[in-house]
Amino acid sequence: MRSLFGPRPLLPGFRLSLGCAVLYLSLLVLLPLSGLVFKASQLSLAAFWEIASGERALASYRVTFGASLLAASINTVFGLIVAWVLVRYSFPGKRLIDALVDLPFALPTAVAGITLATLYAGNGWIGRYLEPLGFKIAFAPPGIVVALTFIGLPFVVRTLQPVIEDIEPEVEEAAASLGASRLQTFVRVLWPALLPALLTGFTLAFSRSIGEYGSVIFIAGNMPLISEITPLLIISKLEQYDVVGATALAVVMLFISFVMLFVVNGLQWWAATRHGARAADGALR
Amino acid sequence: MSRFIRQWCATLALGLCALPVLAELSLLNVSYDVARDFYKDYNPMFQKHWKALSGESVELKQSHAGSSKQVRAVADGLEADVVTMNQASDVDFLAEKGLVAKDYAKRFPNNASPYTSTMVFIVRKGNPKAIRDWPDLVKPGVQVILPHPKNTGNGRYTYLAAWGFALGQSGGNERTAQEFVARLLQNAPLFAAGGRDATTTFMQRRIGDVLVSFESEAELIAREFGKGEFTVVYPSLSILTEFPVAIVNPVVDKKGTRKLAQAYLEYLWSPAGQENAAQNYLRPRSPEILKKYAEQFPPVRTFTVDEVFGGWSKAFPAHFKDGGSFDQIYLKK
Numbered sequence: 001m002r003s004l005f006g007p008r009p010l011l012p013g014f015r016l017s018l019g020c021a022v023l024y025l026s027l028l029v030l031l032p033l034s035g036l037v038f039k040a041s042q043l044s045l046a047a048f049w050e051i052a053s054g055e056r057a058l059a060s061y062r063v064t065f066g067a068s069l070l071a072a073s074i075n076t077v078f079g080l081i082v083a084w085v086l087v088r089y090s091f092p093g094k095r096l097i098d099a100l101v102d103l104p105f106a107l108p109t110a111v112a113g114i115t116l117a118t119l120y121a122g123n124g125w126i127g128r129y130l131e132p133l134g135f136k137i138a139f140a141p142p143g144i145v146v147a148l149t150f151i152g153l154p155f156v157v158r159t160l161q162p163v164i165e166d167i168e169p170e171v172e173e174a175a176a177s178l179g180a181s182r183l184q185t186f187v188r189v190l191w192p193a194l195l196p197a198l199l200t201g202f203t204l205a206f207s208r209s210i211g212e213y214g215s216v217i218f219i220a221g222n223m224p225l226i227s228e229i230t231p232l233l234i235i236s237k238l239e240q241y242d243v244v245g246a247t248a249l250a251v252v253m254l255f256i257s258f259v260m261l262f263v264v265n266g267l268q269w270w271a272a273t274r275h276g277a278r279a280a281d282g283a284l285r
Numbered sequence: 286m287s288r289f290i291r292q293w294c295a296t297l298a299l300g301l302c303a304l305p306v307l308a309e310l311s312l313l314n315v316s317y318d319v320a321r322d323f324y325k326d327y328n329p330m331f332q333k334h335w336k337a338l339s340g341e342s343v344e345l346k347q348s349h350a351g352s353s354k355q356v357r358a359v360a361d362g363l364e365a366d367v368v369t370m371n372q373a374s375d376v377d378f379l380a381e382k383g384l385v386a387k388d389y390a391k392r393f394p395n396n397a398s399p400y401t402s403t404m405v406f407i408v409r410k411g412n413p414k415a416i417r418d419w420p421d422l423v424k425p426g427v428q429v430i431l432p433h434p435k436n437t438g439n440g441r442y443t444y445l446a447a448w449g450f451a452l453g454q455s456g457g458n459e460r461t462a463q464e465f466v467a468r469l470l471q472n473a474p475l476f477a478a479g480g481r482d483a484t485t486t487f488m489q490r491r492i493g494d495v496l497v498s499f500e501s502e503a504e505l506i507a508r509e510f511g512k513g514e515f516t517v518v519y520p521s522l523s524i525l526t527e528f529p530v531a532i533v534n535p536v537v538d539k540k541g542t543r544k545l546a547q548a549y550l551e552y553l554w555s556p557a558g559q560e561n562a563a564q565n566y567l568r569p570r571s572p573e574i575l576k577k578y579a580e581q582f583p584p585v586r587t588f589t590v591d592e593v594f595g596g597w598s599k600a601f602p603a604h605f606k607d608g609g610s611f612d613q614i615y616l617k618k
Contacts, residue, residue: 054607055616114485121490139475139492218482221475222433224615236436239353240606241378 033254040247051248060230063141065256067229068209071148072156076202079156080194086157087164101157104150109214116147117219139221144229147215152205159201160194167193192271199268203261210257311344312545315365317352317438319480319502320528323565324369330561331552335545343545351479352438359384359533366537366546369530372438373590374597376529389531395570396591398527399553400562403587404446406518407487407496407503414494418520419450422495423468430486430493432477434470435611439480443497444611445600446524449593453522467614488514499526500582504566525587528567 040048051057086098104112120127120138127138137143167190175185213231220227230253237246316324328345335343348355348365356375359365360382368385370376373396379385390397408416414427422429432440444466451457451465477483480498487496488510495518503517530550537543552558559569563578575582594600604610 051607056612114482117486118490121486121492123491138490139486217478222478223473223476224612232436237607238357239436240601241353241357242607245607 036247036250036254039244040251042244043248048248051245052252056224056228057230057233057249057252059225060228060233061252061256063144063227064210064230064253065260067141067144067148068206070145071152071209072202072206074145074149075152075156075205076198079153079201079205080160080198082153083157083160083164087161101154103154104152105154109151109212110218112150113147113215113218116150116215117143120146120219138219139227141220141227143219143221144216144227147219148209148212151212151215152209155204155208156198156201159204160197163194163197192274195271196268199264199271203264203268206264207257207261210253310341311346312366312542312549313346313348313364314367314369314549315348315355315359315363316369317355317371317528318349320369320371321347321349323561323567326565327553327558327561330557331549334552334555334557335548338548345549353378364536364540365533366540366542367530367532367550369528369550371526371528372441372597373527373529374601375438376531377598379531379533384533384535385531386534390529392532393530393550394554396527396589397529397531398570399530399550399558400528400567400569402499402501402526402528402567403523403585404442404497404520404526405500405503405523405585406520407498407506407515408494408518410514410516412516412518416495416518419447419465419469419522422447422497423465423472425472427472427495428474428493429469429472430475430477430483430496431473431498432479432483434476435605437477437479439483439498440476441605442499442524442526444604445590445594446497446520448604448610449524449588450520450522452593453588463610463614466610470614500568501566519583519585522586522588525589527589 043051082101086094086101117138118124120130120143122128122131122138124138130137135142137146171189172185175189176182180188211231213229213235216229217232220229220232222228222232230249234246234249237243237249314324314328324347328347332343332345335341348358348363350358352370352372352375355363356368356370356378359368359379368376368379373390376385376389376397380387380389386392393399406416406422408414414421416422416427421427431443434440434444447466447469448462451462452459454461474492475486477486480502483496484498484502484506486492488506500517503515506515530553532543532546532550537546553562554570556571556574559571559574562569563574563581566581568582569575569578590597590600594603602609
């Protein structure tokens with residue numbers, strides 16, 4: 001697609017569509033975000049810092065970003081396997097499983113949270129076997145990871161599927177016929193093609209997890225300093241009618257997320273260009 | 286096609302004409318989450334009453350959600366004629382914004398709270414841990430289930446109830462009260478997201494030995510899980526929870542619904558309204574109706590937030606704002 005823009009930057013409708021895109025993004029993203037920053041800027045720097053670096057706030061960043069990272073990593077590994085299986089093999093019930101992947105998108109998050117809490121509680125279908133072994137999932141930090149893993153799964157799978165579909169089996173066959181071992185084929189041929197999409201999927205799942213409130217709240221246990229996520233502290237501020245304080249925490253989250261996304265995007269760019277130098281990859285991007 | 290458009294325009298025009306008429310006769314009641322059942326019964330009663338009184342039929346609209354969320358929506362412009370809340374601090378916020386009268390609590394009888402409830406203990410069948418009173422909740426090995434004390438109305442009432450009890454003991458002071466509450470919170474394995482979530486955790490997931498909740502919730506639990514599954518224990522002293530109602534002045538002035546709104550809220554104190562409260566397991570203010578339902582409401586010694594804490598406007602910042610007594614328990618800096 002991108003190559004189309006190369007020789008003919010003035011494709012018909014360029015200005016109109018760019019205008020639409022900018023307006024749309026401004027209304028939906030830029031305006032609320034600048035409102036947020038504007039509201040938070042009512043605080044003095046000292047007051048802002050006090051809210052942003054409070055003991056509870058710091059603990060909640062650790063919980064939120066730690067659990068999100070872990071959940072996104074789990075999803076990256078298992079999402080890759082799911083996507084691979086769904087694209088490369090055919091088996092009975094494949095369409096059903098394919099549809100199941102989207103379920104976390106559609107399910108109201110509160111429903112997901114309550115269901116997961118019931119499953120992983122001490123008397124739940126799963127919790128009853130894990131708790132005697134010493135694994136406390138529901139109402140403890142691992143519960144947060146479980147909820148975030150659930151909501152993040154479709155992002156990785158749906159990002160990877162089209163990319164895997166684009167990798168022709170012939171490419172692997174060619175590698176094999178040129179004498180590459182299976183491991184070499186994976187590391188040198190498949191991995192470079194998958195990496196950018198894998199990073200995108202990771203990023204999407206990660207950013208979705210950071211802001212998640214509805215499902216986590218029912219499984220976390222919400223103990224101060226242990227299992228409080230930052231969105232809960234924001235709600236707590238709102239409960240005190242402290243809108244400005246709430247926006248201060250939101251701005252901190254936004255900033256940390258932005259930095260992390262920036263780093264991941266940088267990695268992605270690096271991965272794409274490094275392998276983009278090789279001819280095969282350009283087509284896949 | 287053009288006929289279709291013409292018809293459609295005609296409908297629209299008719300609809301627009303009808304709109305002001307409809308608007309005059311509608312009333313929006315913005316309320317807290319679990320008041321749904323109460324107003325589902327109350328609204329048809331009032332409609333009948335208003336029809337008999339004035340000959341007008343009135344459309345009553347309800348909105349239910351977490352009470353501070355609701356209040357923020359009203360402050361942000363949700364056109365509520367009346368608010369019916371479960372905690373004075375929420376109505377205080379609207380008073381501060383000039384949306385309800387500063388002395389809203391005096392505009393109706395009984396602190397503008399047509400019914401009350403109190404915090405009780407719900408324990409497992411046969412009360413295996415022998416829980417009788419607040420001190421039993423701080424014993425080692427007892428697990429207490431309650432919603433988040435800082436973020437939910439239900440949890441805040443529980444917190445203040447325990448605090449008030451400890452204050453009332455001989456030699457009780459702010460320090461001993463905080464220690465007592467800290468020990469109670471240590472026995473909480475989790476803080477539920479809300480009142481109903483706490484109930485689910487206790488009854489369905491079978492976590493904890495005692496659930497602290499509104500007396501009115503106990504009946505709901507009985508309906509859902511069966512009466513034999515649990516026992517309600519009344520502590521020796523608990524908190525009286527009030528449910529203030531108020532008229533939103535700018536809205537009723539703009540819509541011209543002041544008389545209707547006034548009548549709507551006043552009718553809550555009528556025998557029929559009071560009876561409806563009792564049937565929803567909320568303690569009616571009317572002594573006669575309370576007597577009639579005496580079996581359902583055993584006598585219980587209570588204190589109000591005003592008596593012990595000097596009102597919500599003092600209790601909220603002292604305990605639930607950032608850096609308040611709740612935070613102090615957890616943040617030992």
